[in-house]
Amino acid sequence: MNPTPILLKHLRRHRLRDLVPAALALFATIAFGAAAQAEESIHHVSSEVCASCHQKIFKQWQGSMHANSTALKDPIHGTFYKMVVGDPTQEDVKHKASGKYPICLQCHAPNAAKDGKTKLDEMAAYSEGVNCVACHTLKSYKGVRGEDGKLRLGLKAYEVADTLQGPQGINNGLAQLASASDDLFGGVGVGGGADSQKPNPHLGEPVEFEGKEIQALPMEGNPRLMKTSDSCWGCHDQRNNPHGVPLCQTGNEYIDSKTDVNCLSCHMPVTDGLADHSMGGGHSKPMLKRSVVFDVDTKRDGDVLKTSVYIKNQQPHALPTGAPFRNIYLKLTAYDDAGQPIWQNAEGHPAEDDPQAYMAYALADDEGMPAPPPTATQPGDDTRLKPHEERVLEYEIPAEGVALVRGELYYNLLWPNLVKKFDHLPEDVKEPVLIAESEQAMTVE
Numbered sequence: 001m002n003p004t005p006i007l008l009k010h011l012r013r014h015r016l017r018d019l020v021p022a023a024l025a026l027f028a029t030i031a032f033g034a035a036a037q038a039e040e041s042i043h044h045v046s047s048e049v050c051a052s053c054h055q056k057i058f059k060q061w062q063g064s065m066h067a068n069s070t071a072l073k074d075p076i077h078g079t080f081y082k083m084v085v086g087d088p089t090q091e092d093v094k095h096k097a098s099g100k101y102p103i104c105l106q107c108h109a110p111n112a113a114k115d116g117k118t119k120l121d122e123m124a125a126y127s128e129g130v131n132c133v134a135c136h137t138l139k140s141y142k143g144v145r146g147e148d149g150k151l152r153l154g155l156k157a158y159e160v161a162d163t164l165q166g167p168q169g170i171n172n173g174l175a176q177l178a179s180a181s182d183d184l185f186g187g188v189g190v191g192g193g194a195d196s197q198k199p200n201p202h203l204g205e206p207v208e209f210e211g212k213e214i215q216a217l218p219m220e221g222n223p224r225l226m227k228t229s230d231s232c233w234g235c236h237d238q239r240n241n242p243h244g245v246p247l248c249q250t251g252n253e254y255i256d257s258k259t260d261v262n263c264l265s266c267h268m269p270v271t272d273g274l275a276d277h278s279m280g281g282g283h284s285k286p287m288l289k290r291s292v293v294f295d296v297d298t299k300r301d302g303d304v305l306k307t308s309v310y311i312k313n314q315q316p317h318a319l320p321t322g323a324p325f326r327n328i329y330l331k332l333t334a335y336d337d338a339g340q341p342i343w344q345n346a347e348g349h350p351a352e353d354d355p356q357a358y359m360a361y362a363l364a365d366d367e368g369m370p371a372p373p374p375t376a377t378q379p380g381d382d383t384r385l386k387p388h389e390e391r392v393l394e395y396e397i398p399a400e401g402v403a404l405v406r407g408e409l410y411y412n413l414l415w416p417n418l419v420k421k422f423d424h425l426p427e428d429v430k431e432p433v434l435i436a437e438s439e440q441a442m443t444v445e
Contacts, residue, residue, distance in 0.1 A: 040215060042162055043111045046124035047131040049217075052209055053198075054132075060277040061132065069108045069129035070120050075425050076323075076413060077108060084374045091119040097242055097374075106154025107235040110134040113155055130235075136164045139222065141230035144237045144251070157234035161220075167275075169221025170202050229254075229262040236263070236322075245363060245376045250321045257387030259316035266315070282322055285433055288411050291315050292385075294436035296332070296407040298397075305397040305442065307332070309407050313385035319359070320384060324373055325415045327360035328385075328435070330407060332395060337403040337444055345395060349416050356393055359383050360415065370417065399445070406439035 047067075051058035061067050068074050071081035071088035078088070085102045086093040095102050105113040111134055112118065112126040120126045125133065139161040146152045199207035202219040225231050237251030246252075254263075266287075268275040280287035293312040298305045309330060313319040320326035329350050334343040346353035351360075362380025365371040370380070385391060397405065410432035414422065419430045 042137060042164070042217065043114050043133050044123060044125045045133050045215070045217065047128050047133075048124065049214060050132045052212060052214060057274060057277045058132075061279075064277065064279045065281060065283050066130035066135075066279055067128060070127060071108065072120050072127055073129065074108075075429055076422075077104075079422055079425065080374065081108075085118075088118070088120045091117065091122075093118040103153060106156055110155045114160070133164070135231065136166065136219075136226075137161050138225055138231060138234070139165060140225060141233060144233065151238070151240060153239060154235050157237075164202065164217055164219040165222035165226055166202075166219045167221070167223050167226040170200075170219055171221065172203070227262075227264065229264070232263045232267075241373055241376060243375075243377045245379060247324050247363075247373050248322055250317045253317035253321060253387055257316035259387070261316060282320060282326055282411070282413065285435070288433060288435040291319060292409065292436050294407070294409050294438055296405060296438040296440055298405045298440045298442065300399055300442070303399050305334070305399045305402060305405060307395040307397055307405055309393040309395070310390070311385065311393070311409065312390045313388060316387050318361075318384045318386055320411065323413075324361045324363055325418055326411070326413055327358065327415060328409060328411050329359065329432075330354075330357035330393065330409055332357070332405070332407045334397050334402045335404045335406065336401045339404075342401055343397050351416055355383075359385060370415075372418075399442075401444060402442050403444050404439055404441050407437065408434055409436040411435045 047058060047061065065074070069077070071078040071085075081088060081102075081104065084097065085095055085104070093102065094100060101113075101116060102118065105118065107130075109120055109126055109129055111128075111131065112120055112122075117126065125131060137160050139159040142152070142157055142159065144151050144153060144157050199209050199214075201207050201214045201217040204216050204218040206216045207214050233251055236248070238246060239248040241247055264275070267279050267281065268277065270276070278284070282288070291314055293310070293314060295310040296307065297310070298307040300306075309332060311330075315321070320328055330345065331350070332345040333341050336342050345357055350357035361382045361384055363371050363373060363376035364378050364380040365375065366377050368378075368380075371377070412419070412432040413429060414425075422430070
């Protein structure tokens, strides 16, 4: 930064005797700011630093999957990472099949990927996964398709800045002009208020706050990225495995929906002036519950109950979306007047007993047999709900003794076979989540 133009501006507006201490302070501030920034690259800044001021946002983020995205914290991702890459606490680990730097780190640990590191416990900024700086230094979106037609994922899909990017930035230019002029009131009332008196590292200078020294973290406005889906697509658009088989496909699904609603409207709604940084998705029960309309309608027809199960996907992408092993399924049960089940659509998991009640994206090997994401060579059946799709499942239930028909819709993060295979995973990851229910009482005849 060149201080000369700033000093000349002060020379024109202040007497010389007032300028000397101001000039010394200005030089000291510039020197201190440059030194502070030289000490730590912005992408090495921990979210704990941001928590000093943005406590509510930090707490929301801390419970999000972005904060728990690395192989150190996400047990599902960690399981696959160890299978196809190796130990996330070791340096210079390569993808086993390709011998290259693990592409998954571009999304799951972007700050480490920027440094070409694989030892994720080396510093907080690595182990924090998609932390504050990882998102707020994205400058512009280039798209996930490179000029050569190959996918470029995560950070590779962006131009990355060395200054923070915000939805509106620090718009204090008018106040600075007013305070630097001969305005007798020093710009009071123009962008002022109590908050303007607090130390703010986003103004470009280091500050001391509650006994902590915080380096300069300059911020600029970038609404075209930070207030649009472009801020999401680098990681959430699409992802193929090494065989070119589509895994995550949310971007293609979104395009198919022809929606104008951006991702942030649902996943980061604004409340009391703050965007929700918990960024709920497939791990958030409230998000899952509002994603679907579910209703059971039963009518007696002689000795059977003709039952229609209505399911509508309210989202502009498939349900479920994201990782291919996510799935939803229906359990439909008829109960007698003592609350005992006397009929159900599937004795066990409906994947085998009632295929229409199981909605998932399958992957297969060359023989068409089920295969895990890293080794699949072709897509299997895709029975998920398409964007905004309405689906009705029809059943005929023997009417004798039925007092209640109840439908339950479950969401599961893993295919049934993976639940059995990955028995080391925590129960809350393996267990299905009830996301919708509907029941109808019947008159027993």
